[in-house]
Amino acid sequence: MTTTLERGRPAAAPASGPGGGGVPLGRVVAWAAAVAVPLLFLGVFFAWPVAAIVGRGFVTDGTLDLGGFADVLSRPRTWRIVGQTLTQATLGTLGAVLLGLPGAYLLHRCTFRGRGALRAFVTVPFVLPTVVVGVAFRSLLVEGGLLGGLGLDGTRTAIVLALVFFNYAVVVRTVGGLWERLDPRAEQAARSLGASPWRAFRTVTLPALAPAIASAASLTFLFCATAFGTVLVLGGRQFGTVETEIWVQTTQFLDLRAAAVLSVLQLVVVVTALALAGRARARTERALALTEPVDAAHPVRLRDPLDAVAVTVTAVTAVGLLALPLVNLVVRSLRTPDGWGLGNYARLAQPADVLRVSALDATVTSLRVALDATVLALVVGGLVALVVSRRPRRPAGRRAVAGLDALFMLPLGVSAVTVGFGFLVSMDRPLGLPLDLRTSGVLVPVAQAVVAVPLVVRTVLPVLRAIDPRLREAAATLGAAPGRVLRTVDLAVAVRSLGLALGFAFAASLGEFGATSFLARPEDPTLPVVIFRLLGRPGVDNYGTALAASVLLAALTAGIVAVCERLRSPGVGSSW
Amino acid sequence: MTPRTRTGARTLALAGAAALALSACSAVGGGADDASDEPGGSAGAAVGTVTLVTHESFALSEGLLEQFEEESGLTVEVVQQADAGALANQLVLTKDAPLGDVVYGLDNTFATRALDEGVVVPADVTAPAAEDAAAYAVEGDDEGALTAVDYSDVCMNVDTTWFAAHGIPEPTTLESLLDPAYRDLVVVPDPVTSSPGLAFLLATVGAFGEDGWTGYWERLRDNGLKVADGWSEAYYTDFTAGGGDGPRPVVLSYASSPPFTVPEGGTEPTTRALLDTCFRQVEYAGVLAGAANPEGAAQLIDFLLSDEVQADLPTSMYVYPVSSAVELPEEWTRWAPLAEDPFEVPAADIDAHREEWLTQWSDTVVG
Numbered sequence: 001m002t003t004t005l006e007r008g009r010p011a012a013a014p015a016s017g018p019g020g021g022g023v024p025l026g027r028v029v030a031w032a033a034a035v036a037v038p039l040l041f042l043g044v045f046f047a048w049p050v051a052a053i054v055g056r057g058f059v060t061d062g063t064l065d066l067g068g069f070a071d072v073l074s075r076p077r078t079w080r081i082v083g084q085t086l087t088q089a090t091l092g093t094l095g096a097v098l099l100g101l102p103g104a105y106l107l108h109r110c111t112f113r114g115r116g117a118l119r120a121f122v123t124v125p126f127v128l129p130t131v132v133v134g135v136a137f138r139s140l141l142v143e144g145g146l147l148g149g150l151g152l153d154g155t156r157t158a159i160v161l162a163l164v165f166f167n168y169a170v171v172v173r174t175v176g177g178l179w180e181r182l183d184p185r186a187e188q189a190a191r192s193l194g195a196s197p198w199r200a201f202r203t204v205t206l207p208a209l210a211p212a213i214a215s216a217a218s219l220t221f222l223f224c225a226t227a228f229g230t231v232l233v234l235g236g237r238q239f240g241t242v243e244t245e246i247w248v249q250t251t252q253f254l255d256l257r258a259a260a261v262l263s264v265l266q267l268v269v270v271v272t273a274l275a276l277a278g279r280a281r282a283r284t285e286r287a288l289a290l291t292e293p294v295d296a297a298h299p300v301r302l303r304d305p306l307d308a309v310a311v312t313v314t315a316v317t318a319v320g321l322l323a324l325p326l327v328n329l330v331v332r333s334l335r336t337p338d339g340w341g342l343g344n345y346a347r348l349a350q351p352a353d354v355l356r357v358s359a360l361d362a363t364v365t366s367l368r369v370a371l372d373a374t375v376l377a378l379v380v381g382g383l384v385a386l387v388v389s390r391r392p393r394r395p396a397g398r399r400a401v402a403g404l405d406a407l408f409m410l411p412l413g414v415s416a417v418t419v420g421f422g423f424l425v426s427m428d429r430p431l432g433l434p435l436d437l438r439t440s441g442v443l444v445p446v447a448q449a450v451v452a453v454p455l456v457v458r459t460v461l462p463v464l465r466a467i468d469p470r471l472r473e474a475a476a477t478l479g480a481a482p483g484r485v486l487r488t489v490d491l492a493v494a495v496r497s498l499g500l501a502l503g504f505a506f507a508a509s510l511g512e513f514g515a516t517s518f519l520a521r522p523e524d525p526t527l528p529v530v531i532f533r534l535l536g537r538p539g540v541d542n543y544g545t546a547l548a549a550s551v552l553l554a555a556l557t558a559g560i561v562a563v564c565e566r567l568r569s570p571g572v573g574s575s576w
Numbered sequence: 577m578t579p580r581t582r583t584g585a586r587t588l589a590l591a592g593a594a595a596l597a598l599s600a601c602s603a604v605g606g607g608a609d610d611a612s613d614e615p616g617g618s619a620g621a622a623v624g625t626v627t628l629v630t631h632e633s634f635a636l637s638e639g640l641l642e643q644f645e646e647e648s649g650l651t652v653e654v655v656q657q658a659d660a661g662a663l664a665n666q667l668v669l670t671k672d673a674p675l676g677d678v679v680y681g682l683d684n685t686f687a688t689r690a691l692d693e694g695v696v697v698p699a700d701v702t703a704p705a706a707e708d709a710a711a712y713a714v715e716g717d718d719e720g721a722l723t724a725v726d727y728s729d730v731c732m733n734v735d736t737t738w739f740a741a742h743g744i745p746e747p748t749t750l751e752s753l754l755d756p757a758y759r760d761l762v763v764v765p766d767p768v769t770s771s772p773g774l775a776f777l778l779a780t781v782g783a784f785g786e787d788g789w790t791g792y793w794e795r796l797r798d799n800g801l802k803v804a805d806g807w808s809e810a811y812y813t814d815f816t817a818g819g820g821d822g823p824r825p826v827v828l829s830y831a832s833s834p835p836f837t838v839p840e841g842g843t844e845p846t847t848r849a850l851l852d853t854c855f856r857q858v859e860y861a862g863v864l865a866g867a868a869n870p871e872g873a874a875q876l877i878d879f880l881l882s883d884e885v886q887a888d889l890p891t892s893m894y895v896y897p898v899s900s901a902v903e904l905p906e907e908w909t910r911w912a913p914l915a916e917d918p919f920e921v922p923a924a925d926i927d928a929h930r931e932e933w934l935t936q937w938s939d940t941v942v943g
Contacts, residue, residue, distance in 0.1 A: 131808060135820065138813045143823040154802075232769060232805040238942045248768055251662035253931050254669070332820070337840040356638065424666055428673040439627065439655045439675055518662070525656075533632055535808040538829070538894065539836040543812050543819040 027482055034387050038380045038408065038453075044430060045446050046411050049422025050263075056425065057260025068257040073265075078245075082265065085225055085241040088156065092163030092224035097217050099164060099317045100171025102310040108176030108293070110300045110307065118318065120562040123169045123503065125322055127511030127557045129528040130229025131535055132550040136325035137162055137234060139332065146328070159235040163227060165321055167220040170455075174216035175209060177500050178462045182208055183289035184296050197306045210284035212462045218277030219458055222270060222412035242266045246415045251518075263418050270413030274406045282402070288466040290493070326554065333547035337540055344544035348552060359530055359549040363556065366526040369445045370509035376449035377505040378498070381456025384408050386490065388457070389464035408457055411450045419447065420518025443519050444526075445509070452505040459501040460494050467493055503564030507557050527553050625651045626872030627676030629667070629864070631660045634681060635892045636885065644879045650872050660771045661686060668693045671865060678873035680725065680861040680880060685774055687714045687722055687860055688927035696721040696862030699874040703881035705899035712858045712898055714923050722860035725880045726895035729831035729915045730775035731854040732762075735817035737846045738825035747826065749852045750783055753796060760800035763814040764828040766942075768934050770806045771857075776828050777937055778926060779855035782919030786929075790940050797941050817847050831914055832894045835907040845911050854915035859895065 058064060072078055107119050128136070140146050141153040152158045182205065190200040226243045237244065242262055249259040301307050336343040348359040357365075388405040392398050411419070427437040437443055467489060475485045511528065525533070527549060534546035628634075634656055641652055655676060657663045664686035667679060671693060682690050690696055691714060698719040701709075712724035732753070739746045747753050753762055765773035780789040793801075802824060804810035811818040815827035817837055831854060834845040861880055863873040879885060886897035890905050896914065897904075904912075 131806075134805070134809050135813060138809065139820055139822070142813060144821075148823075229805075232766075233809055236803055236805065236942065237766060237768060237938065251659060251665055252768060252934070254665040255931070351638070356635065421666070421669065424670050424675075428670070436673075438670075439629075439653075518657075529632075533635075535812065536633055538811065538818075538833045540819040 030483075031387070034383045035404070038384045038387075039404075041376075041380050042408060042411075042450070042453075045443075046414075046419065046450050049426045050414060050418055051422075052426040053256070053418055053422040053424075054260045054263050057256035057258075057263075060257075065257075068261045069264075072258050072261040078262075078265075081240055081242055081245050082269070084239055085243070085269065088159055088163065088227075088231070088239065088241065089221050089224035091160045092167065092227075093217050093221045095160060095164040096167040096171045096220045096224075097213065099313060099321075100168050100216065101175060101213070102313040103168065103172040103317065104176035104179055105306070106300070106310040106314045107172055108180035109297055110310070111297045112300045116562055116565060117558075119172075119565060120558040122172055122318065122322060123507055123561045124326060124554045124558050125165045126167075126169045127507045128550065128554060129511065129531055130233055131532055132329070132546075132553075133162060133165070133230065133325070134233035135332070135535075135547065135550075136329040137165075140325060140328055146324075154234070154236055156235060156239055159227075159231055159239055161321065162230045162234050163224045165325065166227070166230065167223050168317065168322065170219050170223065171216040173500055173504060174219060174458055174462070175212045177459055177497050178212040178288075178466065179205075179209060180293040180296055181288075181290040181463065181466070182296060183291050184298075186289070197304065201306060207284065208286075208288055211281045211465070214277050214280040214284065215458045215462060218274060218409065219412065219454065221273050221277075222409065222454075225266075225269065225273070226413060226415060228416065242269070243415050243417075247417045250417045250421055259418070263415060266413070266415060267410075270410065271406070274409055274413070278402055278406055285465055287468040289468070290463070290466055329547060329554070330551055333544065333551045336544060344541075344548035345552075347541065347545045348548055357525060357530065359527065359545065359552060362525055362527045362530040362549075363552065365524045366510055366528070366553075367556075369448070369526055370506050372445035373448035373452060373509035374502060374505045376445065377452035377456050377509075378502065380449065381408075381453040381501065381505070382460065382494070384453065385457045385460040385464055385494070386486075389461060389467075389490070391469075405457070405461075409454045412454050417518055419450075423447070423519060438519070441524070447519065448509040449505075452508040455504045455508055456501040459504055460497050463497040464490060464494055499564045499567035502567065503561040506560050506564065510553065510557055510560070527556075624869050624872060625653055626678065626869050626876050627653045627655060628876060629655050629657070629663070629674075629676040629679045631663050631681040632656050633660075633893060637888050637892050640884060640888060643884070644876075648872075648875055648879075650869075650875065652876065661774075664690055664695075667695045667864070671695050674864040674866045676864060677867035677869045678861060678863055678876050680859070682722065682860045682862065683771065684714065684856075684858045684860075684923045685771070685778065685926050685930070687858075688716070688923045690862070691717055691721060692927070694865055697865045697867075697870075699723070699863040699870070699877055701874060701877050701881065703878040705881040705883075705886060705897075705901060708900050709881060709898045714860070716924060722862045723877050723881070724858050724898050725861050725877075726886075726889050726893070726897055727856055727858040728895045729849070729851075729854040729856055729918055730772045730779070730828065731831050731849040731851060731915065732776075733815075733827050733829040733833055733847050733849050735815070735825035735846060736848050738816050746848070746850075748850060750780065750792065753826070753853075754792075754799055756799065758799065758826065760802075761824050762796070762800070762826040763802040763804055763810045763822075763824045765807050765810045766803050766805055767937055772807050772828060772830070774930075774934070775855040775857050776853075777933060778921045779853060779919040781933065782855065782921045790936055793937065793940050801941070803941060830894065832890070832896070832908065832912045835911040838907070838911070849912070851913065851915040854918040856915070856918040856920070 057068065058066060103122065107115060107122070125133070137158065138145075138153060140148075141150070141158055142148055143153070152161070186208075187200050187204045190204045191197065195203065225241070227241070228243050228247060231239055231241055231244055242265060246259050246262045246266065249255045249262065300311060302311065333344050334340050334342070351358045351361075384404065388401050390401060392401060423443055424438055427443060429435075430437055472485050472489050475489055476482070480488065531546050531549045531553070534542045534549065634654065641654075644650070645652055653676070657666060660681060660683060663679070664682055666675070667682075667690060679696065698721045701720070701723050706723065709724040710720075712727060713720065714722055732747070734746050736746065744757055747755065747758055752758070764776055767773035767777040777789075780792050783789070784792050802814060804814055807829070810827050811829055811833075812820040812822075814822040814824050816822055816825045818827070829849070831849040831851065834847045834849055837845040837847045839846060861877045863870050863877070867873050881899065883899065883902050886899040887902040889895050889897045890908055
């Protein structure tokens with residue numbers, strides 16, 4: 001099966017989908033809809049609000065005023081902030097990729113007892129509200145804390161560690177999703193021909209994984225570059241980034257002019273990063289021989305040097321970086337004024353103090369909102385992934401597809417404050433319709449979906465793109481109609497990465513970062529909001545309940561991710 | 577349980593969003609919405625709905641809002657926003673299409689901006705406590721667009737147990753915090769990202785004047801000051817007595833915080849507020865310009881000044897009522913005395929200099 005390596009250059013792939021000549025009308029309409037629906041969604045709930053608020057910053061008394069550029073760009077502080085943004089995001093991305101690759105291998109390529117639990121566990125940090133991560137991390141790092149001797153509190157190292165903590169799962173899941181389907185025989189062949197394990201990995205496996213690594217790195221970079229709470233809570237404003245500066249200028253000073261310039265600056269950074277990642281992906285993407293995950297996985301062999309390295313790195317990361325803060329959180333949640341006990345957990349069922357809802361009520365709200373957001377994200381993200389996975393024959397078509405891909409990544413790279421405040425100035429009459437969405441609560445799942453769509457695309461796309469085009473041709477030759485080809489080939493493969501995407505989207509929504517924190521909320525608060533409110537009130541009971549609620553959020557996430565993982569067991573997948 | 581008040585609007589909005597976006601959303605969203613459908617729930621709301629825009633700390637004891645709804649025939653919809661400063665700016669930004677009918681939670685650091693921008697309009701407030709509230713009126717607000725509802729003192733708190741155990745006398749004043757004996761013992765929230773943090777900055781402006789306050793912060797910084805992101809981080813992670821066992825026994829909090837540190841079975845709090853370090857924060861309510869239901873909005877402000885709500889404020893939001901007719905909880909009169917002479921900065925000065933002062937503070941302390 002070494003033929004895998006030399007066949008299937010993207011450009012040589014036969015066209016299907018838009019761009020193919022002489023296509024029947026029905027197909028054109030179907031593809032047009034597949035492009036139009038996501039574009040409309042992104043346009044209404046992202047591009048328009050962002051343009052509305054940035055536009056306000058550039059208009060003074062009805063005329064265009066670009067003077068803000070000269071003003072903001074001439075401040076030395078601006079460039080220091082841009083430099084810090086790039087430095088911290090790059091370090092965070094490097095750390096997450098370097099630690100995440102062995103993790104992806106171990107968790108998606110090897111089998112061992114407790115693998116499912118470990119997979120679910122590593123996703124937990126991804127959803128924790130930053131105020132909770134602040135407690136979990138900082139109480140370890142402050143003077144007198146368990147790791148207080150390291151002197152890391154309020155340093156850049158602490159920020160970078162927390163960024164890796166958050167994004168480790170992004171790399172593991174994005175890379176692991178492709179890795180587990182990679183046919184192992186190519187690497188086995190290389191090794192039987194005498195290549196050392198390391199050489200076989202470097203020359204065979206790593207190039208095959210490159211597109212997924214580029215995907216993961218670009219996602220992580222965007223998350224790190226727009227990290228807001230993490231930077232402020234762990235480092236403070238001396239490590240401020242473009243994102244934190246936009247927050248200050250918009251929410252505290254209402255200096256929309258400065259905020260608009262910074263938003264444009266942020267957009268430039270993000271688009272550059274996306275272009276670089278896109279180029280890296282395009283250079284490395286190819287059709288791969290994919291298999292069922294079960295065929296590819298093997299039991300861990302500690303005598304194999306690759307396995308040994310993966311086990312060591314992952315164990316150190318999982319225990320030292322991920323488990324330590326989380327265990328700290330659990331331990332603290334069990335401490336009550338009367339000693340150790342479950343008192344804080346008992347309070348989860350009661351309406352906390354005067355907050356009117358209990359943590360359990362809030363959990364139900366969270367799940368409902370997350371379900372809405374996940375369905376939206378899967379439909380929109382699925383359509384985008386499908387369209388972007390096509391390889392039109394004409395260069396213009398290919399460029400359009402690449403552009404569409406990058407476009408849907410933008411929500412991760414644009415400030416949540418900009419989007420949130422954008423909603424405020426645009427959603428009172430969306431599309432001229434007389435319904436005020438701003439305080440309706442509808443925008444909460446929508447805003448979460450906008451952020452979850454890129455996660456879905458990045459998870460499903462590497463798998464879709466790796467489908468050998470000849471599989472589709474064969475199906476067509478055998479007389480399958482285009483719709484049937486799509487169903488039996490693309491969908492059948494994609495659905496198996498759907499569990500991964502589903503878990504990801506759900507987690508992203510449960511953790512509800514992004515623009516939702518700037519929306520005016522109707523009265524049913526979600527779990528992260530209740531945690532935030534509890535931590536804003538004095539009293540040991542409130543503190544303890546907030547910690548118990550955080551543990552509940554973590555457990556809930558782990559549970560849901562674990563269930564989603566099961567969805568893609570071959571038994572379910574093969575029914576398609 | 578929370579009243580289900582916006583079912584109709586929400587269904588309509590959901591349907592709209594679904595039409596805009598995808599049918600999938602309505603399938604799920606509609607299903608989810610069923611749970612909040614109470615047949616006839618909105619039928620009784622003859623007088624209409626009044627929408628209260630407020631910050632994330634807003635809370636009232638169970639039953640109070642419901643009682644108001646029952647007596648007035650109004651349906652109250654509460655929309656909350658995370659941050660008090662952001663709230664004021666959001667209202668400025670949306671003044672042409674207001675987010676609701678009435679705002680509660682604008683404080684004296686943002687009041688002038690709201691008045692100058694015409695975010696709030698004068699209201700006919702008839703509650704007897706309005707006379708008490710007038711004592712806290714914003715300077716220049718002659719027509720009464722903002723009605724004071726409550727106030728609180730932002731002060732340094734000390735862990736008395738810690739100081740007793742270490743045999744160090746407790747600090748008392750702002751100046752005393754510069755004593756080398758208190759090196760590395762003080763934590764405050766960042767005034768740029770935290771509203772009590774801003775209040776403390778203003779305390780130092782009030783104490784040392786426009787020319788002297790940065791010098792104070794320089795020396796505070798050199799004495800090992802720690803700046804945390806927000807109140808929660810400072811109180812729960814850095815403070816020794818907040819519950820998180822942090823390392824610093826002096827934290828910026830409120831005069832009302834000590835009663836919450838009475839240990840289980842104990843008789844006295846383990847912390848104390850330093851009443852010579854305080855800045856007074858006053859919170860206001862006002863009818864939003866362009867409100868759909870200005871009468872309902874005024875009724876809601878009357879409700880906030882009613883004896884029931886005023887008496888509830890200490891327990892529900894940890895603030896002191898403006899009304900002199902209600903009694904404070906016993907532990908408050910014992911353990912949460914107010915500053916006799918808090919530092920003051922006129923609201924108009926705060927608004928005129930906020931950005932400049934915060935920038936100077938950042939240059940001095942954060943670097």
